[in-house]
Amino acid sequence: xxxxxxxxxxxxxxxxxxxxxxxxxxxxxxxxxxxxxxxxxxxxxxxxxxxxxxxxxxxxxxxxxxxxxxxxxxxxxxxxxxxxxxxxxxxxxxxxxxxxxxxxxxxxxxxxxxxxxxxxxxxxxxxxxxxxxxxxxxxxxxxxxxxxxxxxxxxxxxxxxxxxxxxxxxxxxxxxxxxxxxxxxxxxxxxxxxxxxxxxxxxxxxxxxxxxxxxxxxxxxxxxxxxxxxxxxxxxxxxxxxxxxxxxxxxxxxxxxxxxxxxxxxxxxxxxxxxxxxxxxxxxxxxxxxxxxxxxxxxxxxxxxxxxxxxxxxxxxxxxxxxxxxxxxxxxxxxxxxxxxxxxxxxxxxxxxxxxxxx
Amino acid sequence: xxxxxxxxxxxxxxxxxxxxxxxxxxxxxxxxxxxxxxxxxxxxxxxxxxxxxxxxxxxxxxxxxxxxxxxxxxxxxxxxxxxxxxxxxxxxxxxxxxxxxxxxxxxxxxxxxxxxxxxxxxxxxxxxxxxxxxxxxxxxxxxxxxxxxxxxxxxxxxxxxxxxxxxxxxxxxxxxxxxxxxxxxxxxxxxxxxxxxxxxxxxxxxxxxxxxxxxxxxxxxxxxxxxxxxxxxxxxxxxxxxxxxxxxxxxxxxxxxxxxxxxxxxxxxxxxxxxxxxxxxxxxxxxxxxxxxxxxxxxxxxxxxxxxxxxxxxxxxxxxxxxxxxxxxxxxxxxxxxxxxxxxxxxxxxxxxxxxxxx
Numbered sequence: 001x002x003x004x005x006x007x008x009x010x011x012x013x014x015x016x017x018x019x020x021x022x023x024x025x026x027x028x029x030x031x032x033x034x035x036x037x038x039x040x041x042x043x044x045x046x047x048x049x050x051x052x053x054x055x056x057x058x059x060x061x062x063x064x065x066x067x068x069x070x071x072x073x074x075x076x077x078x079x080x081x082x083x084x085x086x087x088x089x090x091x092x093x094x095x096x097x098x099x100x101x102x103x104x105x106x107x108x109x110x111x112x113x114x115x116x117x118x119x120x121x122x123x124x125x126x127x128x129x130x131x132x133x134x135x136x137x138x139x140x141x142x143x144x145x146x147x148x149x150x151x152x153x154x155x156x157x158x159x160x161x162x163x164x165x166x167x168x169x170x171x172x173x174x175x176x177x178x179x180x181x182x183x184x185x186x187x188x189x190x191x192x193x194x195x196x197x198x199x200x201x202x203x204x205x206x207x208x209x210x211x212x213x214x215x216x217x218x219x220x221x222x223x224x225x226x227x228x229x230x231x232x233x234x235x236x237x238x239x240x241x242x243x244x245x246x247x248x249x250x251x252x253x254x255x256x257x258x259x260x261x262x263x264x265x266x267x268x269x270x271x272x273x274x275x276x277x278x279x280x281x282x283x284x285x286x287x288x289x290x291x292x293x294x295x296x297x298x299x300x301x302x303x304x305x306x307x308x309x310x311x312x313x314x315x316x317x318x319x320x321x322x323x324x325x326x327x328x329x330x331x332x333x334x335x336x337x338x339x340x341x342x343x344x345x346x347x348x349x350x351x352x353x354x355x356x357x358x359x
Numbered sequence: 360x361x362x363x364x365x366x367x368x369x370x371x372x373x374x375x376x377x378x379x380x381x382x383x384x385x386x387x388x389x390x391x392x393x394x395x396x397x398x399x400x401x402x403x404x405x406x407x408x409x410x411x412x413x414x415x416x417x418x419x420x421x422x423x424x425x426x427x428x429x430x431x432x433x434x435x436x437x438x439x440x441x442x443x444x445x446x447x448x449x450x451x452x453x454x455x456x457x458x459x460x461x462x463x464x465x466x467x468x469x470x471x472x473x474x475x476x477x478x479x480x481x482x483x484x485x486x487x488x489x490x491x492x493x494x495x496x497x498x499x500x501x502x503x504x505x506x507x508x509x510x511x512x513x514x515x516x517x518x519x520x521x522x523x524x525x526x527x528x529x530x531x532x533x534x535x536x537x538x539x540x541x542x543x544x545x546x547x548x549x550x551x552x553x554x555x556x557x558x559x560x561x562x563x564x565x566x567x568x569x570x571x572x573x574x575x576x577x578x579x580x581x582x583x584x585x586x587x588x589x590x591x592x593x594x595x596x597x598x599x600x601x602x603x604x605x606x607x608x609x610x611x612x613x614x615x616x617x618x619x620x621x622x623x624x625x626x627x628x629x630x631x632x633x634x635x636x637x638x639x640x641x642x643x644x645x646x647x648x649x650x651x652x653x654x655x656x657x658x659x660x661x662x663x664x665x666x667x668x669x670x671x672x673x674x675x676x677x678x679x680x681x682x683x684x685x686x687x688x689x690x691x692x693x694x695x696x697x698x699x700x701x702x703x704x705x706x707x708x709x710x711x712x713x714x715x716x717x718x
Binding site: 162163181182200210211221222233235 | 522540560561563564588590591692693
């Protein structure tokens with residue numbers, strides 16, 4: 001029932017991919033548990049140093065002999081607008097005070113350094129013979145794609161619109177994640193305004209499937225067997241789930257983050273640029289409320305991300321989720337704290353039952 | 360394959376409901392064609408007088424002996440803020456000039472009159488023995504619901520969130536339309552801010568299905584057999600389709616409207632209050648562009664709707680769709696100009712093929 005072109009390509013039993021959530025969520029325990037249970041575990045390497053990435057890959061090899069993947073952020077040039085940075089520091093200051101954090105001068109990133117790290121990540125992936133590499137925030141250049149392919153790395157792109165999916169196919173990726181408006185965390189889009197690409201999955205998958213031939217991986221709001229079967233009907237060959245795995249026992253997400261998601265209602269998320277400078281979906285809290293009129297004022301990603309880092313960290317340390325970035329998709333009511341294996345087995349069981357009822 | 364509690368209740372062959380689009384789209388030819396092909400045709404009576412409604416119901420009885428339904432807007436009190444009205448007239452004036460329309464003093468609606476018309480509509484439905492009545496923009500009061508039930512009218516509500524679906528069930532409706540963020544036209548939501556209820560269907564249906572027992576009708580972005588089967592997997596017993604029927608041959612939508620939808624890309628719609636005062640999804644055009652910074656300034660629905668009426672009409676008469684309200688959902692790439700029967704047969708055929716492939 002589950003074998004298709006994509007599961008064969010990836011070498012997995014089930015068409016279930018654990019979304020590569022960056023920032024410590026994708027522990028080796030989580031990634032290995034997903035892969036060992038027949039899904040595809042993914043390392044979210046977006047914020048890692050090359051040596052951290054290498055270390056985690058090596059650790060994973062000791063925990064699973066199944067395939068797993070690594071996700072990288074494609075660096076995009078940004079505008080280090082000093083006026084915006086100064087203004088943002090200013091309007092973030094009262095929150096730092098509220099959290100009793102002494103003023104810290106954040107170390108701002110540099111695009112050149114980001115590009116250098118990105119190339120080093122690619123080298124680590126090739127040297128460590130990781131079999132799957134996915135990209136968000138853009139398309140890597142043709143040189144990198146060629147290099148990965150020459151080294152037998154399967155490449156997965158990310159798209160939020162049909163046009164982006166077509167560009168991915170033209171670039172030569174092996175499969176593409178189609179991110180619906182429901183998805184939690186950062187928008188993976190890279191063309192035009194972020195807000196243009198807020199298309200619901202039930203619309204986006206069939207319209208994309210009509211235009212491309214490479215396999216589609218559906219992402220956004222899928223957390224159970226119903227979502228998996230729906231994605232399949234719409235034209236996807238697999239699903240990628242973030243929030244569902246974020247609340248799993250093995251996930252490295254902060255306990256406050258997990259607790260905030262479990263019990264949240266479906267209309268309690270918001271799309272905001274104010275945590276990082278890039279549009280992302282997460283639960284409303286005091287931070288998103290206070291920043292609701294700052295959407296057009298924040299510096300570009302990843303500058304704002306650095307500026308809010310101390311706040312997010314201090315919030316977690318003080319035991320409150322009110323100033324943390326509580327990334328979550330729109331299906332929060334479906335969240336359950338299980339092990340990754342229990343989650344995957346539950347989904348496959350539900351999907352099997354549905355396939356007999358639904359037809 | 361298609362019989363379920365809802366199709367039995369409604370007395371239809373297929374779980375396909377034509378969305379009750381107000382403003383002349385749901386001609387008797389369209390409604391009858393849908394019902395005669397095994398779906399449920401619906402009259403969008405929102406902007407009709409009671410005698411217009413009675414006339415169309417009587418005409419329909421001569422065109423079909425199958426069930427059909429009527430949709431009503433539940434009147435909501437609004438604020439006739441004179442300052443806002445004057446300001447809106449002012450910023451709409453340049454468009455009237457551009458369209459060479461001499462200044463007309465719009466006849467503003469009155470809430471008391473709207474309520475009176477609403478009650479008269481209910482009487483017409485009962486007197487004409489229409490078997491199905493659906494509501495948007497709110498829940499009718501318990502007296503009306505009781506009256507409809509006593510007269511064996513099946514009642515369908517509309518919800519954009521789980522909370523609204525639960526309220527519908529508690530009120531005693533027989534089924535509820537769950538409107539996803541993908542949907543074209545007006546948001547049917549009635550609690551809280553309109554923007555809170557922008558949940559993608561792939562998230563909203565399963566979360567709602569876990570909380571209510573009455574049948575769910577999925578609406579938003581569904582235009583083919585893939586969407587129908589996905590909705591079924593997610594927990595819906597039927598789909599309601601607007602855009603798909605709007606472009607059908609029998610639909611009364613303006614030819615410019617149909618042409619604008621066919622060929623539009625999935626990311627060319629926008630959510631705006633500026634046509635009517637109530638949030639609605641339609642294709643971007645010169646009107647939505649010019650009004651993009653007026654979202655927070657427009658008078659309440661239905662005041663703004665009256666203020667823009669002359670503009671929309673003049674635009675159509677001048678042969679341009681740039682100032683028309685081009686309501687459309689997010690699946691525009693799937694739009695095809697067929698007869699309603701061809702569309703329904705195509706969907707059923709696609710769904711049948713899928714059900715054998717997908718399992």
